[in-house]
Amino acid sequence: MKKLLSVVLVAALGASLLVCAGCTQQKSDLVMATNAEFPPYEYHGDDGSIIGIDAEIAQAIADEMGRNLVIEDMNFDSILAAVQSGKADMGVAGMTITEDRLESVDFSTPYATAAQVIIVKEGSDIQTPDDLAGRTIGVQLGTTGDIYADDIEDATIERFNKGFEAVQALTQDKVDAVIIDNEPAKVFVAQNDGIKIIDEAFTYEEYAIAIKKGNTDLLNDVNAAIAKLQESGELQKIVDKYITAE
Numbered sequence: 001m002k003k004l005l006s007v008v009l010v011a012a013l014g015a016s017l018l019v020c021a022g023c024t025q026q027k028s029d030l031v032m033a034t035n036a037e038f039p040p041y042e043y044h045g046d047d048g049s050i051i052g053i054d055a056e057i058a059q060a061i062a063d064e065m066g067r068n069l070v071i072e073d074m075n076f077d078s079i080l081a082a083v084q085s086g087k088a089d090m091g092v093a094g095m096t097i098t099e100d101r102l103e104s105v106d107f108s109t110p111y112a113t114a115a116q117v118i119i120v121k122e123g124s125d126i127q128t129p130d131d132l133a134g135r136t137i138g139v140q141l142g143t144t145g146d147i148y149a150d151d152i153e154d155a156t157i158e159r160f161n162k163g164f165e166a167v168q169a170l171t172q173d174k175v176d177a178v179i180i181d182n183e184p185a186k187v188f189v190a191q192n193d194g195i196k197i198i199d200e201a202f203t204y205e206e207y208a209i210a211i212k213k214g215n216t217d218l219l220n221d222v223n224a225a226i227a228k229l230q231e232s233g234e235l236q237k238i239v240d241k242y243i244t245a246e
């Protein structure tokens with residue numbers, strides 16, 4: 001019996017060696033936390049897979065690092081906790097660098113600039129950010145839009161898990177305006193009749209990748225990969241695939 005067992009073991013070992021002779025070294029996972037409700041940065045493609053600028057940049061970074069990208073989709077306001085706890089290696093979610101967030105995570109070098117803009121119904125009397133005082137404003141929970149709305153005098157804030165839901169509330173007259181990032185705003189306005197972006201932007205911001213404080217190895221690797229993708233023009237190529245210059 002013992003002999004049989006060792007024969008089986010040797011055979012199994014041989015087989016596994018054979019199998020692995022042709023296989024490349026196992027890549028370790030690089031887990032990205034995101035909220036795939038934010039086109040064109042991250043959203044669900046027709047087949048349900050997560051696509052967009054961030055998904056492709058993260059894939060390119062993982063490729064640079066020789067690691068296997070794994071995307072974890074969650075609520076936007078759960079991303080920082082996922083990074084802090086180590087459940088995810090990095091948060092890639094069109095995430096704006098803010099002083100507050102810098103207290104809990106580190107940020108990579110910025111890879112995009114953005115703005116918070118205001119979406120209203122066509123014909124709305126809201127024409128500038130100042131006109132938002134006393135109005136009902138829709139935002140995505142935990143975003144910079146939410147944070148800025150909080151500062152508007154006498155405003156009522158309706159918080160949604162998805163930016164798209166805030167836009168829906170606007171088309172249904174449940175809110176007077178939506179504060180959201182400029183590129184998703186353009187996508188949502190193109191998808192819905194009767195709404196528009198007002199000319200004056202609210203704030204200017206920078207997007208970067210969130211990494212657990214103290215994980216300087218990963219931060220350095222991610223920054224090196226971003227620099228390389230910027231220099232090679234690969235990053236711009238990814239952006240151009242999703243955003244057509246006006």
Ligand code: ARG
Nearest residue numbers: 035038093094095096143144
């Ligand atoms: N830039 C804004 C922020 O950092 C909104 C980001 C929302 N991203 C998302 N994937 N839903 O707060």
